[in-house]
Amino acid sequence: MAEGVDTGDDLFESLRKQVDPKKLEEKAKAQAEREAAQSAKAAQRLGELIGSNSSLPVTISSIRLIGASHTRRSFLDRIFDPILTANRDKAYTLQEALQEVGSATDKLRRFEIYHPSLSTFVDRPDPTDPNSSPTDIDVYIQARERGRISLKTGTDLGNVEGSAYGNLTWRNILGGAESLNLNASAGTRTRSAYQATFDTPILSDPDKRATVDVLASSTLKPWSSHEEVLKGAGAKYSWATKSGTRHQVGYTGMWRQVTGLAANASPTVRTDAGDSVKSSIIHTWFADRRDHPFLPTRGYYMKTVSEIAGWGPLQGDVAFWKSELETSAAIPIPILGIKGDSGVSLTGGIRGGMLYPLAIGFGSEIKPSRINDRFQLGGPTDVRGFKMSGLGPRDGPDAVGGDIYAAASANLLMPFPRVGKDTPLRLQLFANAGRLLALQDGKKSTSQSFYSTAAQIGDGLPSIAAGFGVVYAHPVARFELNFSLPLALRKGEEGRKGLQFGVGINFL
Template sequence: MASPVEDDVFGKLKNKADHKQNDDDLNARNFAQHQRSQERLAELIDDNTSLPVTISSVRVLHANRTRRSFLERVVNPILSANRDEQYTLEEALKEVGNATEKLNRFGIFKSPISVFLDRPDPTNPTSSPTDVDVYISAQERGTYTIKTGTEVGSSEGDAYINAELRNLFGGAETLNANASLGTRTRSAYSLAFESPILSNPDFKFQLNGFASSTLKSWASHEEVLRGGNSKLLWRTKNGHQHEFGYSGILRQVTSLAENASPTVRAEAGNSFKSSITHTWINDQRDNPMMPQRGYLAKTVSELAGYGPLKGDVACWKSEAESQVVLPFGDTGITLTAGLRGGLLYPLALGGNSTPQQSRINDRFQLGGPTNVRGFRLCGLGPHDGPDAVGGDVFAAGGASLLFPVPKVGKETPLRLQAFINGGRLLSLKNSNKEGGPMDADAVHSSVKKTLAGLRDGVPSAAAGFGLVYAHPIARFEINFSLPLVIRAKEEARKGLSFGVGVEFL
């Protein structure tokens, strides 16, 4: 026979179980009611998409640090008073959604941004039956973020600290300060200011100052950079990105190794580069780190030391890149193929009629785990003794077949990879028999011969397989590579290699 104490304990436990069951039932009923109300709201909107609507006012709530004039440029265009034609309910909801999405892209508000619609006060004599008030609840993010950490990859490790100040003057301005110390990039400091123009997240101005010291282990020297740049960035309606900028950089080739080659020793010292640049990107891939479909087209052009541009470096430098990604149905298997090429064309500096020879700071480098795999970092192209001295013309291409890891699934950002890639990197051939400076005609002839030389023989190439992981910040690859074609003086790398980056061939 149970004691009164035992009966009391079992009774309390039963009451608790009953209360929990009641709470679960209540939550289930509330959730079902919410779902039904959402469905009724969707049906109501669907049944009234052609209903005439007038947006009489738009109010942005909780944006206390953001300037009123800044917000007005975003929301005023959707007011009916600023339109010639009347809205339908469908059109009004679409325009409100576009304005909300624009606010979200400034990066100063917490996501998601909520939108509420309400009828105005019916006792107001100025209101009409079609009037609707729009309320946008935009909670502002914190004024600053500080990050510290370490990074390892591509033969380099470093520690960094980053500080970001947001919405400095109430117009989505950002100030970003960064400092890092590492093994290859021994030190790097930068201070960047960015501001949207006319409250447009697709039209921005940037001002950046920086200083860095990088050990160029493949060329027996250290490069020290100090300078700044300014940029205008804009995105078109069809998704094309443009970047136009000016930069002034003091470069120093210093701390030469004891076994530095004569080519590197001749480059030692200071140079000042004054240049304008333009970058165009058309990225239609669904994911830049591990795309499943789409294509990429990109060009980068730079003009230095020509006309009003000062400094002691004069050249035209151009690069082009393309990539296409083809899926094999819904299997998660994709074929990625890409091509890259570049040309460095020396120009005459100022009133001098003799074009300059290119400098090691400006020449292209090729080879490594993020471009032509199976070769050491900067292992392709011209070498002088132990040093990779770079080239003026290059072409590279590759293809990768990515497929899901068995028992892991195609939904994960993990893939197996089989690849083949290759490339050529050449320096301009000096047509002057005496080896001295070339005139403009000789340079033009040399460029044509060098471009034709890209087709001479089989390019340096390698094949292999590996594992790829696509993180939202960077892509990680570990591959086993087997060099297939190695040209004289080039440095191949057979076996395992590890690569971290944003752009891969």
């Protein structure tokens, strides 16, 4: 063979050396590191430039949103017009201008009609433009709209129920961040549930929203030997305060049916069987200062729900005042030998509620509460170690609910050994207690019966359970698998010794 001519094997060997996967991977890694270093240097230079010119006077002459083809101009004007210098009494410094633009961009992001990665650029206008001044800056915001229509289907398993669901969401319907959500589900306990919700921000403010919804559902309640069918509609208005707390006030009209009674249904359930109409106004307030909604290590949470039904002009055939208070707090537990956050935390929670019967409309007759409206207590998401609705008054085989309740829980959460505190898994030790009571019928007035029943909450030991388990914090819900042991039960109540599985977003 002539000298200097490669054989086929030599050629392939030469090519292999040039395209060695390990070398290519090393080159790509080195290139990524160089680009990251360049980006970091650019960000540092930009920060230094802004820092050294933070007091430089500037005027925002224009703001342009790129990529918002389905958002109407009037909706955006309410967000951006107030920060244009032409609409202000005084000029900005560069730092103030960037802060205002950042706040407006964050507000735009919270409407959830764009992908979160909004990019902001600042440029000088054309110096030859006679309408521009040396202090003018133009702001450009690059956005990418989310899909206007999305469809999700799936299955859920938890709280002794399996279900399949479908969700259709239509976003930015009229170009002002309006949305329409259609939900349908069917399961082993909730036989069917359908809901349509239209939601819109008020005056381009993500913290002020109006909602209208209609719903229909059919739910089996085996703990009280019946099926509940609901059909109704409501309207709500929600807003946030400057301190970060949130309020919601709304009106709901609901037609309820207690139907499908079991053969051994108790007299209490049979008395409340049939139709009822509830017309009510509901106010909800909550403040969430926790560092994580499902695995908090510090902070607190408070919530109140107040409902007035059937009183005065509301009418319907039930009337009552119903109020609930829920609060919880978490504190980190330091561990010797571990610097910083150990991942160990102690959480505690308290819930309480009361239902006070009222006269319907402007009448004087006060009727006892119905099974539809009373509180139920016990289960894997509130008082663990008890069956669903295992606490409180019973009539034969049925849990018939109560008018006054109190419950408390303490939980110690610890990271799994060799797994670390940065994972969503935790070991849990818990103890919880609760008591649920019904107003006593008799010769006493409603107020006397209410106060005497409330005084019994602290009379003697409540029902108590303790145990341990595993907690997994999924982005959309918290999962728990616990071994529970009831320690104190009142007569007729139903504890649950052994494994108990719970899924929810709000645990005691």
